[in-house]
Amino acid sequence: MKINANYLSLSESYLFTEIAHRVAAYSKANPDADIIKLGIGDVTRPLAPVVVEAMKAAAAEMGQAQTFHGYGPEQGYGFLRDAVRDYYGSFGVTLQSDEIFISDGAKSDLGNILELFSKDNTVLVPDPVYPVYVDTNVMDGRPVQFMKGTEENGFCPLPKEGVKADLIYLCSPNNPTGAVYTREQLQQWVNYALEQDAVILFDAAYESFIGDASLPHSIFEIPGARRCAIEFCSLSKTAGFTGTRCGYTVVPQELEREGVQLKKFWLRRQTTKFNGTSYVVQRAAQAVFTPEGLKQCRENVRYYKENAQIIAGVLGQLHIFFTGGEHSPYIWMKCPRGMGSWEFFDFLLDKAHVVGTPGAGFGGQGEGFFRLTGFGDREKTKEAARRLLDVLG
Numbered sequence: 001m002k003i004n005a006n007y008l009s010l011s012e013s014y015l016f017t018e019i020a021h022r023v024a025a026y027s028k029a030n031p032d033a034d035i036i037k038l039g040i041g042d043v044t045r046p047l048a049p050v051v052v053e054a055m056k057a058a059a060a061e062m063g064q065a066q067t068f069h070g071y072g073p074e075q076g077y078g079f080l081r082d083a084v085r086d087y088y089g090s091f092g093v094t095l096q097s098d099e100i101f102i103s104d105g106a107k108s109d110l111g112n113i114l115e116l117f118s119k120d121n122t123v124l125v126p127d128p129v130y131p132v133y134v135d136t137n138v139m140d141g142r143p144v145q146f147m148k149g150t151e152e153n154g155f156c157p158l159p160k161e162g163v164k165a166d167l168i169y170l171c172s173p174n175n176p177t178g179a180v181y182t183r184e185q186l187q188q189w190v191n192y193a194l195e196q197d198a199v200i201l202f203d204a205a206y207e208s209f210i211g212d213a214s215l216p217h218s219i220f221e222i223p224g225a226r227r228c229a230i231e232f233c234s235l236s237k238t239a240g241f242t243g244t245r246c247g248y249t250v251v252p253q254e255l256e257r258e259g260v261q262l263k264k265f266w267l268r269r270q271t272t273k274f275n276g277t278s279y280v281v282q283r284a285a286q287a288v289f290t291p292e293g294l295k296q297c298r299e300n301v302r303y304y305k306e307n308a309q310i311i312a313g314v315l316g317q318l319h320i321f322f323t324g325g326e327h328s329p330y331i332w333m334k335c336p337r338g339m340g341s342w343e344f345f346d347f348l349l350d351k352a353h354v355v356g357t358p359g360a361g362f363g364g365q366g367e368g369f370f371r372l373t374g375f376g377d378r379e380k381t382k383e384a385a386r387r388l389l390d391v392l393g
Helices: 003-009 015-029 050-064 078-089 107-118 131-138 182-194 262-273 279-289 291-317 341-352 378-392
Strands: 100-103 122-129 143-149 167-171 198-201 230-233 247-250 322-324 330-334 369-373
Touching: 003 131, 015 143, 050 279, 078 100, 078 247, 078 279, 100 107, 107 143, 107 198, 107 230, 122 131, 131 143, 167 182, 182 198, 182 247, 182 291, 182 369, 262 378, 279 291, 291 322, 291 330, 291 378, 330 378, 341 369
Parallel strands: 122 143, 122 167, 167 198, 198 230
Antiparallel strands: 100 247, 230 247, 322 330, 330 369
16 A cells, blocks of 8 residues: 655645644743734625525424435535526626536645546646645645746746646636736636636636626626636625535536536546535535525625735835735735844734734745735724834834
8 A cells, every 4th residue: 555645745834724723822821912914815804794694494394294305416506506507697708507517625625626637737836826736736746836926026927938737727816816817818818828828727716705896807898708717606705604615616508628618527527526515515505696695695796805905005104015905805014124024923913912924834935925805804904004104104
């Protein structure tokens, strides 16, 4: 018997596990410290009322023999796939319901989708980046190249001549930087993927935070994308489903490689290895896409964006460089006084009792940067901003 030795190439601890350990140790040593956590991108607002009512009604159905549901379709119930299809239509993207696959969230699909592709494929990943993109490929032993996100390119790296890639990860709005690709920039990536015969894995988990009609919500707003892209989205941030768990992946019919429709591969994978998202959760998700559901969920998104703007306002006063906040719940700030990312983490925890995420945990280009989130409580966010001003002013 042999183990998968690729796991030995992973960093010893997942980024957010390391943060939790450090905060726990500090809390134990300083039990009276009032710590405000603006690190992990977890929501704090409750589910929208219309979503809760839909969940209650679905749970009641499960308690009656006439309306009880057992195993559901692994790719999702038709009522939710149709709702997602119509939602895409609201920003000009035409999808077929059978191109949409319901899951328990984008994170798992982003990892599982790799089963469709050979381990010999070369992966191109932005840096800084959501760690899951890199770690899941390292687990498979797939070679990974990085495209550098910098202040100069607005943390939106573009294709480089002479770089060959088979799988390309893009995230817009980006986690962790909050940067958003324009249509013209995404067109460059689509053109590149078509030239390379590559596949773009597009993470749109934060699309609901986009507040400018000129910016794309979906890669499929870009001509040619249906022949080279798979899109992943989640209700975690759109509707507060981080604990409820529901997302969806779009694999267009036109996406073929080596004469095979990748949609068929994904369907085969899901029907073999996935039992589907629960009926109760899917009814709750369906309610998100109703007019009232969208209204209520957008109120929560607006709340988080306003929190981000509170933090941004303080950084502006301090003349500290940052990106994000406008179309994203994240603030990506440059560490002040020349501090490194983990150095600033410890400084902020000790001096202000505020927890953020060290940029170095998102890749080499993240060193010297730091992520704060707008997902906290409003009053705690205001207090954290006040503390930032006190210790950095």
